[in-house]
Amino acid sequence: MSTPDPNQTLNSAEAVHEAQPKPAKARPGQRVDHAGAAREFLHSPVHAQSHDERVWAMRQRRDTAMETIPEWEELRDLASQIKTHALTHLDKYLEQFADNAAANGVHVHWAGDAADHNRIVHEIFTRHGVKKVIKSKSMLMEECGFRHYMEGVGIDIVETDLGERIQQLDKEDPSHVVVPAVHKMRSDVSQVFAKTLGSDPNNDDAHYLTEQQRQATRPLILDADAGMTGANFAIAETGGFVVCTNEGNADLSANVPNLHVASIGIEKIVPKLSDLGVFIRLLSRSALGSPITQYTSHFRAPKSGGEMHIVLVDNGRSKRLADERFWSSLKCIRCGACMNTCPVFRRSGGLSYGATYTGPLGLILDPSIDAYRYSNLPFASTLNGSCTNVCPVKINIHEQIFEWRQVLAEDDMIPWTKKSTLAAAGRTLASPRAYRTAIKSAHSALKHLPDWALYNKLNAWGQVRDLPEVPAEGSFHDWYRKHRMDQSESASGDSE
Amino acid sequence: MRGRNEILADIRANKPKFSAPAPDVPNYDGDYPADTAGLQGRFIAVLEKMGGAWAEPEAGEPLEATLRRALADRLDANSIIASNVGEIKGNRPVRADDTPASLHDVDVAVLRARFGVAETGSVCFTEAELTANAVAYLAQHLVVLLDPAAIETNLHRAYRRDDYKTARYTVFHTGPSATADIEGVLVRGAQGVRSLTVIPVR
Numbered sequence: 001m002s003t004p005d006p007n008q009t010l011n012s013a014e015a016v017h018e019a020q021p022k023p024a025k026a027r028p029g030q031r032v033d034h035a036g037a038a039r040e041f042l043h044s045p046v047h048a049q050s051h052d053e054r055v056w057a058m059r060q061r062r063d064t065a066m067e068t069i070p071e072w073e074e075l076r077d078l079a080s081q082i083k084t085h086a087l088t089h090l091d092k093y094l095e096q097f098a099d100n101a102a103a104n105g106v107h108v109h110w111a112g113d114a115a116d117h118n119r120i121v122h123e124i125f126t127r128h129g130v131k132k133v134i135k136s137k138s139m140l141m142e143e144c145g146f147r148h149y150m151e152g153v154g155i156d157i158v159e160t161d162l163g164e165r166i167q168q169l170d171k172e173d174p175s176h177v178v179v180p181a182v183h184k185m186r187s188d189v190s191q192v193f194a195k196t197l198g199s200d201p202n203n204d205d206a207h208y209l210t211e212q213q214r215q216a217t218r219p220l221i222l223d224a225d226a227g228m229t230g231a232n233f234a235i236a237e238t239g240g241f242v243v244c245t246n247e248g249n250a251d252l253s254a255n256v257p258n259l260h261v262a263s264i265g266i267e268k269i270v271p272k273l274s275d276l277g278v279f280i281r282l283l284s285r286s287a288l289g290s291p292i293t294q295y296t297s298h299f300r301a302p303k304s305g306g307e308m309h310i311v312l313v314d315n316g317r318s319k320r321l322a323d324e325r326f327w328s329s330l331k332c333i334r335c336g337a338c339m340n341t342c343p344v345f346r347r348s349g350g351l352s353y354g355a356t357y358t359g360p361l362g363l364i365l366d367p368s369i370d371a372y373r374y375s376n377l378p379f380a381s382t383l384n385g386s387c388t389n390v391c392p393v394k395i396n397i398h399e400q401i402f403e404w405r406q407v408l409a410e411d412d413m414i415p416w417t418k419k420s421t422l423a424a425a426g427r428t429l430a431s432p433r434a435y436r437t438a439i440k441s442a443h444s445a446l447k448h449l450p451d452w453a454l455y456n457k458l459n460a461w462g463q464v465r466d467l468p469e470v471p472a473e474g475s476f477h478d479w480y481r482k483h484r485m486d487q488s489e490s491a492s493g494d495s496e
Numbered sequence: 497m498r499g500r501n502e503i504l505a506d507i508r509a510n511k512p513k514f515s516a517p518a519p520d521v522p523n524y525d526g527d528y529p530a531d532t533a534g535l536q537g538r539f540i541a542v543l544e545k546m547g548g549a550w551a552e553p554e555a556g557e558p559l560e561a562t563l564r565r566a567l568a569d570r571l572d573a574n575s576i577i578a579s580n581v582g583e584i585k586g587n588r589p590v591r592a593d594d595t596p597a598s599l600h601d602v603d604v605a606v607l608r609a610r611f612g613v614a615e616t617g618s619v620c621f622t623e624a625e626l627t628a629n630a631v632a633y634l635a636q637h638l639v640v641l642l643d644p645a646a647i648e649t650n651l652h653r654a655y656r657r658d659d660y661k662t663a664r665y666t667v668f669h670t671g672p673s674a675t676a677d678i679e680g681v682l683v684r685g686a687q688g689v690r691s692l693t694v695i696p697v698r
Contacts, residue, residue, distance in 0.1 A: 050679070054679075054680045057680070071522075071524050077519075078519050078521055081516065081518075081519040082518065082519060082521075084512075084516040085516045085517060085518045085519070087511065087512065088511055088512050088514060088515050088516050089511075089515070090507050090511055091504050091507040091508045091511065094503075094504065094507070095504065098500070104664075110498075110499050110500040110503055112497055112498030112499070112502065112503060113498075116497050116498070160687060161677075162675045162677040162678070162686050162687070163675075163677035166677065166678075179676075179677060180677075181677055181678075182680075184678075184679075185679055186678050186679040186681070189678050189679075206678040206679055206681035206683055207681070207683050209678050210675060210677075210678060210683040210685075210686055213686075214685065214686065214687060217687065218600070221687075222597040222600050223597070235660075237661075238660060238661055240660060246673070246674050246675060246686075247673050247674070247675050247686040247687040247688060248633045248673045248687055248688030248689070249686075249687045249688070251629070251632070251633050251667065251688065252630070252633045252634070252687060252688065254629075255596060255629035255630040255633065255665075256596045256597055256630050256633075256634070257596075258596075266503070266507075271518060272518075273655050273660055273661070274521055274652070274655050274656060275521065276651070276655050277521060277650075277651045277652035277654070277655045278521055278652075280651050281615075281650075281651050281652075290546070291542060291546070291615060291616045291617070291670075292546075292616040292618060292651075292668065292670050293670070294546065294547075294669070294670050294671055294672070294673060294674050295667060295668070295669060295670070295673075295688070296618070296667065296668040296670075297665070297666075297667045297668075298660050298663075298665065298666040298667065299664075299665055300660065300661075300663065300664055300665070300666075301664035301665075302664065303623060303629055303664060303665060304592060304623070304664075305593070312503075314498065314503045314506070318503060318506035318507045318510055319506070319510065321507060321510040321511050321512065322509075322510035322511075324512065327512055
């Protein structure tokens with residue numbers, strides 16, 4: 001979707017020469033080390049601060065946009081109810097959508113998993129002799145590893161969303177569902193473009209860099225054999241689907257080549273056109289704070305002389321419907337608001353999650369894709385509930401994060417160190433006497449231990465921030481005993 | 497490999513064991529101005545915020561002159577103007593059977609909007625107004641004729657229309673192509689048109 005900011009910002013005055021942190025990706029079968037990667041990110045202070053500020057700015061613009069809509073909370077309720085209705089009737093609406101699309105002259109395909117999706121699209125391309133494809137950003141295609149698959153069979157895929165293109169040229173995954181290159185500084189983009197597009201390595205002006213990319217991509221767009229898009233919503237009533245972008249790149253991908261293939265997750269179905277009023281009003285306001293994306297495109301049938309294919313993808317979604325704790329995560333409309341508000345995401349960067357879906361949304365989607373690989377992610381949260389508060393479709397995100405911790409513990413998916421620490425904490429917290437003793441000794445340790453004993457490799461907190469000051473009067477319990485115990489006994493029955 | 501029947505069967509077996517009704521969606525447009533002038537004012541304010549421009553023709557001014565005036569610093573004598581409207585002639589016809597990629601040389605595409613939306617400052621096109629869909633994205637600049645009487649209040653009203661049920665392609669344009677993917681700096685003209693100008697035609 002990427003970010004138009006109505007209040008134009010300027011490049012920071014000073015060029016930045018700090019290298020971009022590049023966390024190593026977990027190998028197949030390995031567990032993602034989110035905390036380790038986040039630590040690396042924080043060791044690049046200029047990047048860490050810029051990321052925090054830019055992502056938080058999106059959250060603030062969302063708040064400003066929300067305040068102009070008196071019915072905002074009603075819209076969230078309606079969006080949530082429409083999704084509940086759609087998901088409890090998903091079989092019916094999917095059939096209606098597929099039948100209507102077919103009647104409109106669209107070829108409809110069904111993919112059980114990511115491999116099916118890639119094979120089906122590959123077959124379409126083979127039949128048409130397609131070698132060069134322009135593509136609009138799609139999280140579903142990221143989920144399916146589509147681009148890597150196509151590289152393997154010699155089909156050239158060009159991303160047309162600027163942020164996604166930057167990530168493609170840098171051979172990196174997107175770090176955010178809306179702004180894929182938000183973790184990069186303009187100096188990083190300048191380096192990537194100098195290497196891959198031959199632009200001036202000493203010019204890191206955002207206007208210059210964007211223009212370089214426009215000029216480099218235009219010939220590829222004109223020359224493409226096929227175009228691909230995802231979809232934000234699919235409408236059962238019409239058999240059509242909606243794609244929202246700010247660059248118009250989905251419209252170029254769909255309208256310049258004669259062959260258009262759209263990959264659509266089965267959870268994107270909404271029953272009626274009139275439902276779109278609710279979702280389009282919420283989507284870009286929640287994402288970036290703008291009233292709508294620059295382009296909101298409704299595709300119902302192939303253009304005259306063209307051919308259109310839809311691939312409906314399950315890839316674990318029908319299975320997730322069965323879990324009463326987690327099915328509502330399928331309501332997600334991928335606005336990214338939960339990431340923008342999350343203190344952990346803002347300070348760890350999306351790449352540290354090592355997954356297609358990052359931030360709070362990722363914490364509840366990724367473990368259902370691979371519980372072992374992503375077993376650390378549900379712990380990357382303070383459970384402050386801010387994600388739930390901003391979610392435009394009212395998914396109880398922080399509660400599902402907490403549920404996932406329990407599921408992973410029951411399934412024995414949690415690392416031993418985390419389990420033993422938590423077990424010890426559990427014993428301590430269960431006994432008031434043990435808890436008070438622990439607090440007393442922690443306080444005296446903080447007061448008297450030298451820094452080398454406090455700030456070391458064993459203390460994850462102390463590596464990136466100062467430990468708290470010890471209160472002068474000891475613990476709250478000490479203070480309470482001293483000041484209130486006697487009074488409260490004599491004043492019992494009074495209400496303050 | 498699981499196909500249509502298997503996927504639908506899995507959904508039937510797995511979907512939540514309760515049936516929630518579809519809610520009624522109100523129009524939420526009670527507070528919008530009832531008159532055309534009022535709605536036009538709302539439309540212009542948001543259009544400009546989204547990077548679009550409003551070009552009011554001067555008294556007796558032909559629309560082609562309004563266009564030249566509005567785009568003065570972007571056009572020269574050789575600029576290619578592709579017009580799909582009768583009021584402005586242009587110098588480059590667009591035909592439905594044009595190869596889309598052949599439209600890449602267009603400097604300005606002139607289109608008539610089907611309607612506008614005051615809430616978002618959007619103009620709407622279908623393939624009927626576009627003739628060749630790609631022209632609205634390959635052109636460097638877009639000029640749009642809009643009848644102010646055809647401005648809907650908000651998106652709820654816009655979606656009560658039937659256009660999306662009959663047209664193959666229906667699109668809202670809200671200002672020009674934009675991006676802020678590089679360090680959050682807003683740039684117009686990332687991939688599609690670099691500017692969008694709306695001229696009222698009453």
